[in-house]
Amino acid sequence: MDLFEKIAANRGPLGSHSHYAHGYFTFPKLEGEIEPRMIFRGKEVLTWSLNNYLGLANHPEVRKADAEGAAQYGMALPMGARMMSGNSNLHEQLESELADFVQKPECMLLNFGYQGVVSIIDAMVNRHDVIVYDGESHACIIDGVRLHAGKRFVYTHNDMESLEKQLQRAKRLTDETGGGILVITEGVFGMSGNQGNLRGVVALKEKYEFRLFVDDAHGFGTMGATGAGTGEEQGVQDGIDLYFSTFAKSMASIGAFVAGPESVIEYLRYNMRSQIFAKSLPMPLVVGAIKRLELLRTQPELKDNLWTVVRALQSGLREKGFNIGTTTSPVTPVFLNGQIPDATQITFDLRENHGIFCSIVVYPVVPKGVIMLRLIPTAAHSLSDVEQTIKAFEVVAEKLDKGLYSKTEAVPAS
Numbered sequence: 518m519d520l521f522e523k524i525a526a527n528r529g530p531l532g533s534h535s536h537y538a539h540g541y542f543t544f545p546k547l548e549g550e551i552e553p554r555m556i557f558r559g560k561e562v563l564t565w566s567l568n569n570y571l572g573l574a575n576h577p578e579v580r581k582a583d584a585e586g587a588a589q590y591g592m593a594l595p596m597g598a599r600m601m602s603g604n605s606n607l608h609e610q611l612e613s614e615l616a617d618f619v620q621k622p623e624c625m626l627l628n629f630g631y632q633g634v635v636s637i638i639d640a641m642v643n644r645h646d647v648i649v650y651d652g653e654s655h656a657c658i659i660d661g662v663r664l665h666a667g668k669r670f671v672y673t674h675n676d677m678e679s680l681e682k683q684l685q686r687a688k689r690l691t692d693e694t695g696g697g698i699l700v701i702t703e704g705v706f707g708m709s710g711n712q713g714n715l716r717g718v719v720a721l722k723e724k725y726e727f728r729l730f731v732d733d734a735h736g737f738g739t740m741g742a743t744g745a746g747t748g749e750e751q752g753v754q755d756g757i758d759l760y761f762s763t764f765a766k767s768m769a770s771i772g773a774f775v776a777g778p779e780s781v782i783e784y785l786r787y788n789m790r791s792q793i794f795a796k797s798l799p800m801p802l803v804v805g806a807i808k809r810l811e812l813l814r815t816q817p818e819l820k821d822n823l824w825t826v827v828r829a830l831q832s833g834l835r836e837k838g839f840n841i842g843t844t845t846s847p848v849t850p851v852f853l854n855g856q857i858p859d860a861t862q863i864t865f866d867l868r869e870n871h872g873i874f875c876s877i878v879v880y881p882v883v884p885k886g887v888i889m890l891r892l893i894p895t896a897a898h899s900l901s902d903v904e905q906t907i908k909a910f911e912v913v914a915e916k917l918d919k920g921l922y923s924k925t926e927a928v929p930a931s
C-alpha cells in the first residue's frame with residue numbers, strides 16, 4: 518500500500534477531528550502580549566491555558582534581556598553541537614547557576630525538554646537494566662521508555678505498594694542480568710496537579726537499590742521554599758538522583774536542563790545523543806534564561822503571587838462545589854460529567870459568551886463520560902480574573918446539569 522494513501526485514510530486519533538477542530542479547538546491562535554487577557558479570533562479572552570506560572574513571559578526585565586541577547590549575539594551563535602564547536606562561557610555559567618538553584622553538584626543544558634528526557638533515559642540504561650515508571654507519566658517519559666531495549670515495569674500512579682511490587686520484579690531480573698534499576702516519575706503531574714509521591718519513592722531506597730529520575734517540569738519555580746521544585750517541597754531533594762526541568766513553563770522560554778552528580782552529568786554530556794548530534798542552544802536563549810533564573814532567585818514575590826491566585830481559584834471552586842480532584846500544585850483540573858459533544862459546546866460557550874479560554878481534556882486522557890477543564894493560574898492573574906472565571910463556570914456547569922448543551926447544535930469552527 519502507498520504510505521500517503523494509508524495516511525489519507527487514517528488521520529490518527531487527534532487528526533481525525535481536524536476538519537472541524539482546526540483553528541478553534543486545536544491550533545487556536547492567541548494573539549497579543551502574553552498576559553491573562555489575549556485576543557482569540559478578534560475578541561478578548563481571559564486565558565488559563567499558558568504555563569507562564571510566574572508571569573515571566575512578559576516581564577519587562579525578561580523582555581529586555583531577550584532583546585539585548587538577540588541584538589548582541591544574533592540567533593546563530595554558537596554554531597554546532599556543544600561538544601564540537603557550540604560551547605560558551607554563558608552556557609557554562611547558566612549550568613552552574615541552575616545546579617546551585619536546584620541544589621545539585623552539576624547541571625547540563627538541553628535544547629528541548631521532550632527530546633532531553635527521551636535521550637537521558639536512552640543514555641542511562643542498556644538492555645540489562647530495568648526501568649520502573651509511574652503509570653501517568655508524561656509522553657516524553659513514555660517515549661523514552663519505548664526506546665529502552667530492556668524490561669520496563671509500570672506502577673500504578675503514586676501507589677507505593679504497586680511500586681514496591683514492581684521493584685521486587687525488577688530486582689529479580691537485575692540479579693540475573695547484573696543490571697541496575699531506574700525509577701522515573703514526575704514532580705508535579707501536569708494533568709491532575711498531583712505531586713509525585715517523591716517522599717514515598719525515596720523511602721523505598723532503604724529497601725531497594727535504584728536511582729531516581731524526576732521530571733519536574735511543572736514543579737520547578739513553583740514548588741518548594743526557594744522554588745527549587747517538588748523535591749524541596751517534600752524535603753527529599755537529596756534523594757532525587759537526576760533532576761530535570763524544562764524552560765517551557767516557569768521560565769517561559771525554550772530549553773531544559775538535567776542536574777545531578779558530577780560524574781553522571783559528565784557521562785551524559787558525552788553520551789546523550791540528542792545533544793551530541795544537535796546544535797547547541799542559541800545565545801539569546803541562554804542570556805534570557807540567566808535573567809529568568811535571577812528573577813526566580815531574587816523575586817520570591819513572583820511565586821507568592823502565583824500561590825495567592827492558586828489558593829483563591831482552588832478554594833473558590835471547591836466552595837462552589839466543583840470537583841478539582843486531588844491537586845496539590847498550581848495545576849487546577851475541574852472535573853464535570855458529560856460527553857465529548859458537551860465538551861466542545863462548553864469550550865465554545867466559555868470562549869464566545871464568557872470570554873474564558875482554557876484547555877478541555879476528554880477521553881482517552883480522562884475516563885469516558887468525564888470532561889476535564891484544565892486551568893493554569895499564574896502570578897499575572899488577578900483575584901477578579903478568578904472571580905469572573907468561577908462565575909462563568911457556575912453558569913456553564915448548571916447548563917450542563919440541565920442537559921442543555923446536548924440539545925444545541927455542534928459548534929462551527931469556521
Ligand SMILES: Cc1ncc(COP(=O)(O)O)c(C=O)c1O
Pocket residue numbers: 629630631632634655657703707732734735763764765771772773
Ligand atoms: C512533564 C513534562 N515534561 C517534559 C515536557 C517537554 O518540555 P519541552 O516543551 O521543553 O519539550 C513537558 C511539556 O512541555 C512536560 O509537561
